[in-house]
Amino acid sequence: MSGQPTTLQDVIDGGLCVGCGICTSLAPAQLTMTLSDRGDLRPQFAEPLSPEQNALLVDVCPGATAIGPDPATLEAGTTLDPIWGPLRGMQRGWAADPQVRFTAAAGGVLTALGQFLLDSGRVTAVLHVRTSPTQPMLTDAHISRPGDSTLVAAQSRYGPAAPLVHVQQLLDAGERFAVIGKPCDVTAIRNLARHDVRVETQIPYLLTIFCGGVPNVTTAESIAKAHGIEPDEVTLFRFRGEGWPGPTRVEAGDQRFDITYRQAWFDRDAPWRYDAQWRCKICPDAIGEVADVSVPDGWILDADGKTTHNEAPGVNIVVERTATGSELVAAAIAAGYLETAECSYEDFELMHHDHHNRRLGEPARLAALKEAGTGEPRVEHYRLEEMGELAPADLLATQFEGTLDRIARGQAVL
Ligand SMILES: Cc1cc2nc3c(=O)[nH]c(=O)nc-3n(C[C@H](O)[C@H](O)[C@H](O)COP(=O)(O)OP(=O)(O)OC[C@H]3O[C@@H](n4cnc5c(N)ncnc54)[C@H](O)[C@@H]3O)c2cc1C
Ligand code: SF4
Numbered sequence: 001m002s003g004q005p006t007t008l009q010d011v012i013d014g015g016l017c018v019g020c021g022i023c024t025s026l027a028p029a030q031l032t033m034t035l036s037d038r039g040d041l042r043p044q045f046a047e048p049l050s051p052e053q054n055a056l057l058v059d060v061c062p063g064a065t066a067i068g069p070d071p072a073t074l075e076a077g078t079t080l081d082p083i084w085g086p087l088r089g090m091q092r093g094w095a096a097d098p099q100v101r102f103t104a105a106a107g108g109v110l111t112a113l114g115q116f117l118l119d120s121g122r123v124t125a126v127l128h129v130r131t132s133p134t135q136p137m138l139t140d141a142h143i144s145r146p147g148d149s150t151l152v153a154a155q156s157r158y159g160p161a162a163p164l165v166h167v168q169q170l171l172d173a174g175e176r177f178a179v180i181g182k183p184c185d186v187t188a189i190r191n192l193a194r195h196d197v198r199v200e201t202q203i204p205y206l207l208t209i210f211c212g213g214v215p216n217v218t219t220a221e222s223i224a225k226a227h228g229i230e231p232d233e234v235t236l237f238r239f240r241g242e243g244w245p246g247p248t249r250v251e252a253g254d255q256r257f258d259i260t261y262r263q264a265w266f267d268r269d270a271p272w273r274y275d276a277q278w279r280c281k282i283c284p285d286a287i288g289e290v291a292d293v294s295v296p297d298g299w300i301l302d303a304d305g306k307t308t309h310n311e312a313p314g315v316n317i318v319v320e321r322t323a324t325g326s327e328l329v330a331a332a333i334a335a336g337y338l339e340t341a342e343c344s345y346e347d348f349e350l351m352h353h354d355h356h357n358r359r360l361g362e363p364a365r366l367a368a369l370k371e372a373g374t375g376e377p378r379v380e381h382y383r384l385e386e387m388g389e390l391a392p393a394d395l396l397a398t399q400f401e402g403t404l405d406r407i408a409r410g411q412a413v414l
């Protein structure tokens with residue numbers, strides 16, 4: 001597969017699938033989400049798609065189509081930051097409920113916002129993900145309803161997760177719901193809005209994280225094996241949370257093993273790797289530019305401005321991107337669900353310098369896909385020209401060569 005895909009099979013063959021699940025929601029007779037041999041969630045074909053279905057699904061698929069914020073339609077009061085996208089407000093934040101703050105991935109802002117949306121009657125459902133109750137290393141799409149605690153879906157799942165498998169079902173049922181997911185999950189909903197007018201009124205809130213990429217399930221399996229536990233013996237697998245960042249915990253019956261966040265993701269000698277799927281390595285938007293609110297970690301900085309991952313009460317950064325997002329955050333604070341503190345733009349940049357460089361390198365990564373003639377997504381309104389001008393030449397060269405090298409080593413697959 002070379003160039004931009006024209007069929008869903010092209011998307012998969014070109015290594016562009018992110019595993020969001022929206023295609024299976026829109027074509028349930030033809031597609032189901034299945035764990036691939038490599039350990040990623042991918043659509044599997046029961047029947048071929050019609051040409052009309054292929055055209056729709058390629059345009060909705062976030063792996064194939066990533067359309068960023070259009071400067072022409074920016075809302076009043078919004079700044080379009082060249083690196084960070086639409087910004088209306090940015091503050092440190094955490095859930096006011098101490099249990100949510102402790103249990104969640106970071107400060108519990110997403111869990112608290114989901115709870116506020118349900119309790120206030122603004123939505124009839126929140127679509128997100130949770131640990132599979134039967135297979136602790138896997139992740140299931142989950143619908144929280146009024147009266148439920150959104151805490152059941154708290155914490156980050158660093159593995160395959162397809163929250164969008166229920167989108168069509170919720171739309172058809174006339175529900176008004178929020179989606180909490182990765183930036184590409186949000187992109188899929190914005191893409192769908194171009195084809196289904198119900199999205200605007202029925203999915204009024206889109207909330208997301210900053211995203212370093214999704215590894216396949218073998219990463220969790222390797223962590224378990226390093227503790228001497230076989231995957232089928234695992235009774236609990238938690239990537240983080242229960243503290244901030246909290247331990248990566250594996251349990252098998254009464255055996256319990258913890259490693260720190262740094263050991264889990266920064267130890268180069270570890271027998272496991274945070275090896276994100278191919279599409280994540282060329283991702284044009286891992287910071288949720290088209291969400292209403294993006295909620296990364298609010299990492300503590302040391303005296304040199306470097307991020308520490310020392311245990312502390314959880315803190316997020318609450319990045320308001322739309323008027324809807326600003327109104328939601330203000331209402332959740334007023335209703336006592338969120339607490340906030342000031343965050344400077346400079347601190348935010350230091351906390352998320354990895355994403356800063358990733359944004360700048362995107363034009364080089366996309367150019368490498370073209371050069372190699374491999375599958376490439378349609379990317380619009382992500383200020384690629386501006387990135388190319390802002391980026392240091394050596395960063396562009398490294399990203400270009402690195403991407404070509406990865407393609408040559410056969411990584412641009414599934
Ligand atoms: C794969 C991955 C990569 C990440 N990379 C970064 C990063 O580079 N920088 C950064 O600052 N933060 C990153 N995070 C986000 C961070 O871990 C926190 O999730 C985020 O800051 C929100 O914190 P919270 O306390 O508000 O979340 P919580 O209140 O715990 O809520 C988390 C919400 O996200 C949903 N969720 C969890 N995992 C997934 C998933 N795999 N797919 C879809 N939805 C999911 C849950 O269902 C829940 O609703 C990443 C998270 C994941 C899952
Ligand atoms: S990214 Fe989502 S829509 Fe695209 S092929 Fe994969 S599961 Fe389907």
Ligand code: SF4
Nearest residue numbers: 183184211213280283
């Ligand atoms: S890095 Fe990008 S493509 Fe990968 S999961 Fe995150 S948002 Fe989706």
